[in-house]
Amino acid sequence: MAMRIISQDQITPHFYIKTVPIYGNLILAPMAGYSDSPNRLIARRLGSAMSYTEFVNAIDITQDIRRVSTKLTYLPEERPVVFQVFDNDLGRILSSARILFPLQPDILDINLGCSAHSVSNRGAGAGLLKNPKLIADIFTQLVKISPIPVTAKIRLGWDDDSRNYLEVSHILEECGAALIAVHGRTKKQAYNGRSDWQAIAEVKANVKIPVLANGDVCTPDDITNILSVTGCDGVMIGRGSFGNPWIFSRLVRDDVTLTETLDVIWQHLELIENFYGSERGYIIFRKHLKAYLLPFSIERPFLYALMTAENSETLHALIMDIPLHIQGA
Numbered sequence: 537m538a539m540r541i542i543s544q545d546q547i548t549p550h551f552y553i554k555t556v557p558i559y560g561n562l563i564l565a566p567m568a569g570y571s572d573s574p575n576r577l578i579a580r581r582l583g584s585a586m587s588y589t590e591f592v593n594a595i596d597i598t599q600d601i602r603r604v605s606t607k608l609t610y611l612p613e614e615r616p617v618v619f620q621v622f623d624n625d626l627g628r629i630l631s632s633a634r635i636l637f638p639l640q641p642d643i644l645d646i647n648l649g650c651s652a653h654s655v656s657n658r659g660a661g662a663g664l665l666k667n668p669k670l671i672a673d674i675f676t677q678l679v680k681i682s683p684i685p686v687t688a689k690i691r692l693g694w695d696d697d698s699r700n701y702l703e704v705s706h707i708l709e710e711c712g713a714a715l716i717a718v719h720g721r722t723k724k725q726a727y728n729g730r731s732d733w734q735a736i737a738e739v740k741a742n743v744k745i746p747v748l749a750n751g752d753v754c755t756p757d758d759i760t761n762i763l764s765v766t767g768c769d770g771v772m773i774g775r776g777s778f779g780n781p782w783i784f785s786r787l788v789r790d791d792v793t794l795t796e797t798l799d800v801i802w803q804h805l806e807l808i809e810n811f812y813g814s815e816r817g818y819i820i821f822r823k824h825l826k827a828y829l830l831p832f833s834i835e836r837p838f839l840y841a842l843m844t845a846e847n848s849e850t851l852h853a854l855i856m857d858i859p860l861h862i863q864g865a
C-alpha cells in the first residue's frame with residue numbers, strides 16, 4: 537500500500553487545540569454518511585491528523601442516544617476524536633454534552649455550517665450564524681461545563697448580504713472556542729461557486745486560536761495553495777477524499793497504483809464488515825468501491841456486477857477479479 541509519509545509532523549505537534557496536540561495538518565472533514573469509523577480509520581492510517589464524527593443531532597442524543605450510537609462509536613486508533621453536535625437549543629446542547637463527555641471524545645465540536653434546509657431553517661447548523669447572541673451563549677455555557685476543548689465549524693454567513701464570519705469568529709474566540717474550521721461558502725451557496733479562501737485567510741488573520749481551511753481541496757497542489765493563501769493551521773478535506781484517502785499522504789491520485797488501491801479496498805471492506813456486519817457492510821461499501829475505482833477504466837458490465845453483487849461473498853470474489861477487468865491493462 538502507499539506508505540504514510542513519515543515526517544517531522546508526526547514527531548512535533550503541528551498545532552494544539554487547547555491541550556490536545558495535533559500531529560499533522562490534514563484532516564478528514566465531518567461528512568454525514570461518509571465519516572463513519574471505518575472511513576475515519578482509513579483516512580487516519582493514511583495521514584489524517586484527527587477524526588471528526590459526522591454531525592449528531594442533540595435531540596437524538598438527549599431523547600435516546602441508542603439512535604446515534606453507531607455515529608458515536610470510535611476506535612482508539614482514531615484519536616484525537618471530535619464529536620460533532622448540531623442543534624439550535626442551548627439547553628439541549630448542554631444536556632447532550634453532559635451525556636457525551638463520559639464517552640470520552642477528545643474534543644466537542646458544534647456545527648454552525650450545515651446548509652440542509654431541515655437543519656438550517658430551524659436555526660441549527662448554518663442557521664446559528666443568524667443568531668450571534670445564541671452562538672455566544674452556547675459557547676460561553678458549553679466551555680464552562682466542558683472538560684475537553686470545544687470547537688466550531690462555520691460557513692461565511694447565511695447569504696452574500698450577511699457574510700458575518702469575522703463577527704462570528706470573534707465571538708467564538710471570546711467565548712472560549714479552541715478552534716474554528718471555516719468552509720468558505722455561505723449557507724445560500726450550499727455547494728455552488730467556489731470556496732472563498734481569501735475570506736478564510738481573513739478569519740485566520742483576525743483570531744489567535746487555530747483555524748482550519750475548508751472547501752474544494754482535491755489535490756496535493758490544492759493543499760499547498762490553500763495553506764499559502766489562508767495561512768491556516770490545517771486543511772479540512774471532504775469530497776476530495778472520496779475514493780482518495782491518499783490525499784492525506786499528499787499523493788497524487790493517479791500515482792496510486794491498482795495494487796495499492798486494492799490493498800486499501802480490502803482494508804476498508806474488512807473494517808466496514810466488522811463495524812456494520814457483512815450483511816449491511818457490503819452494501820454500505822458500494823459507494824466507496826465505486827469511488828476507489830473511478831481512476832481505472834473498469835469494463836462496464838463488470839462494474840455493474842460489482843455494484844449489484846447480492847451478498848458479501850459474491851462481492852469478495854468479484855473484487856479478487858478486478859485486475860482482470862481493467863480496460864487496456
Ligand SMILES: Cc1cc2nc3c(=O)[nH]c(=O)nc-3n(C[C@H](O)[C@H](O)[C@H](O)COP(=O)(O)O)c2cc1C
Pocket residue numbers: 565566567568569570589590591620647649650689719750751752753772773774775776
Ligand atoms: C455528503 C456530505 C456530508 C456532510 N456532512 C457534514 C457534517 O455532518 N458536518 C459538517 O460539519 N459538515 C458536513 N459536510 C460539509 C463538509 O464537512 C465540508 O465542509 C464541505 O464538503 C466542503 O469541503 P470539501 O470541498 O472538501 O468537500 C458534508 C459534506 C458532504 C459532501
